[in-house]
Amino acid sequence: MKICIFWHRRDLRIHDNAGLAAALASGLPVVPLFIYDKEILAHLPEKADARLTFIFDEVEQLAQETEAAGGTFLARYGQPLQVLEQLVKDFDVATVHTNEDYEPYATERDTAVAKMLQEHSVGFFLYKDQVVFAKDEILTKSGTVPKVFGAYHKAFIARLTDEMLLPYGSKGDFKKENLHHVSREQAGPRPTLQSMGFERKAQYYPPAKLPAERIVRGYHLTRNTPANEHGTTRESLNLRFGTLSARQVMQQAKALNPKLLAEIIWRDFFMMLLWHFPKTATESYDPKMRHVPYRNNEDEFRAWCEGRTGYPLVDAGMRELNATGYLPNRVRMTVAGFLVKHLFIDWRWGERYFADKLLDYEMANNVGNWQWMAGTGAISAPWFRVYSPESQLAQVDPELEYVKRWVPEVGTSKYPAPIVEHKFGRERAVEAIRAARIAAS
Ligand SMILES: Cc1cc2nc3c(=O)[nH]c(=O)nc-3n(C[C@H](O)[C@H](O)[C@H](O)COP(=O)(O)OP(=O)(O)OC[C@H]3O[C@@H](n4cnc5c(N)ncnc54)[C@H](O)[C@@H]3O)c2cc1C
Structure with missing residues (x-):
């Protein structure tokens, strides 16, 4: 048959x-x-x-x-x-x-x-x-790949209809009459973790499979509070493996919270960019940023990986990542910015470390966000912008609730001094990038 x-x-x-x-x-x-x-x-x-x-x-x-x-x-x-x-x-x-x-x-x-x-x-x-608009379905008026999120988002919203978010098929279609049954022998055994040479590790944070309405409604107010485990949807793992349909989450966000909808649109945006520019998985999009003389100090990289930089928000983030495989967005931004600017280490080192550790690792989102933070991407924060990890901390965790959860020794003699002084680190990176850009032009 x-x-x-x-x-x-x-x-x-x-x-x-x-x-x-x-x-x-x-x-x-x-x-x-x-x-x-x-x-x-x-x-x-x-x-x-x-x-x-x-x-x-x-x-x-x-x-x-x-x-x-x-x-x-x-x-x-x-x-x-x-x-x-x-x-x-x-x-x-x-x-x-x-x-x-x-x-x-x-x-x-x-x-x-x-x-x-x-x-x-x-x-x-x-x-x-996995996306609503793919490949070249949204282009600029002149037919080029959009590289400004604001314009892409505007075009996306203008074209997004409720019908596009309706579910495909119905549960009733998944029935005996539409399926083929084969004998156990012909089907063969399904691989087990052991048969593939692996072991179990149930480290993942519990997937919600459609965020609670309360989280979606308050998202714009709670998204930048890392101490609050219910401040964002935590759907990234489900979206990564398709255990939840992106249309369903978008439908909910479209009805209840435009800020959340915009964040999910970033996901489509980065997938579109990676499809157009596959080389950016391992190479800076901006040619002027391809020969930046990163310091790539291995000891400092290890201190960053292990959460021993002396900057509490950076250290808390890296320890949470190592322990759980998850990291809230604002903390991802802080640790990434610190690596590429203050320590002046190649964004690809950080991107690879995240790829090993993040349960929701998604190449398009990871590469897109790392290149954004490094100022090297098709769409980026300006290369001379350097966020202070101390002011980030004051904004998102002023009571140190999040930090103390992961770095209990903060404020004691056991906690290390900052690995690099903020102003010195910022100027070192900005001057080196400026010179590299001039040399490349
Ligand atoms: C350096 C860095 C690396 C990142 N790497 C990844 C990654 O490997 N995989 C990944 O899914 N996200 C990545 N992100 C984006 C973002 O941090 C996560 O999607 C988000 O923290 C996941 O938590 P959440 O599901 O609660 O997100 P929510 O805030 O609830 O957002 C809902 C969904 O929108 C999408 N989304 C939200 N923010 C972004 C964004 N900035 N870019 C793209 N999509 C977004 C995600 O699919 C997310 O699940 C990265 C961000 C940074 C700064």
Whole structure:
């Protein structure tokens, strides 16, 4: 019997899933699939990884839901191209449906998969799911890539309709008649963490799967208070792995809080930029910023990583990141600004450290925000702007509630003196960048 494979990637949900809804409506029985990508897993820094544990639990949940509905869920560990080619040989596959992914590795992978499937006369269908506007759907009036968030946001809001945020398909479509059931033998065993060479690490902060209305309504007032764990939605992990539809969160924000809507639009914006400029994953967008003589002092980098800089907000942030895999936005900005300006260390070092530690690590958002802080991006804070970590602290945590949670020794003799003096660090970075920009022009 001819079947349709639905390949889950960063959309680990059944409800409101554009590609899955299309697969279920295609008239062919659907077999959902997840591939644990060997190449991606090979780069994980530790054997016990909280992100992989999260993915594994969500995939198992999907498998159970599929079986409860009368279908079979396939899970494989390997190289996606090879896994799919093998499945095409093992089953009578007519089509493969999946959702678009805009990261450089993913677009290359999908190009190779499309070619292979075409050689086997299998249809390959991609859907927009993780963003509302993708690729070049929003351009400037002169047809160029928008590099000013204000203008992009304005165009986004002008075109955003309630219909665009309606869910795809309905829960009732995920039923026996639309799914394909195969024998246990043919389905093969699903990989376990152990079989892939990993261990469990349940470090992730509990995902809310749609923020409480109270948080959304008060978001603009509470978003910059790191001591308040309910000051922001904390949906970034769900949005990263698609355990929650971005449309659903946007719908809620559109109805209740324009500031939150604007923050979520940043996510679409950075994904659009990364798709247009894939090299910026590892290279400064601004050519004048590509030869900045960063100091890259390894001891100072280690002090930053471990939260031993003598700046309480920076240290609290890094310790929270190391312990939980999460960091509130304002603190992400403070620690990033401190690394690239005061310590004058290459933004890519910080970007990589965040990539290893953040549970919600999202290449587009991470690279976009790091380049913003370093003043190197397509869209950036001015390169000469240097935020004082002390004034940041006074603004966001004046009672030291957040700081004392993570740095209990602050104010005692056990706490180190500042690793660099603010004014000295600022001038050192600004002068060196100014000279590098003049040399490059
Ligand atoms: C240096 C630095 C690195 C960052 N790295 C990441 C990352 O790897 N992954 C990531 O998801 N976010 C990243 N951000 C953006 C932001 O800090 C997080 O999205 C946010 O803190 C997550 O918490 P939340 O879900 O409670 O956010 P909320 O404030 O509740 O926002 C809701 C959602 O909007 C989106 N969003 C909010 N702020 C931003 C922003 N500045 N840029 C892009 N999207 C945003 C996120 O998807 C977020 O989940 C980074 C920010 C900085 C300054």
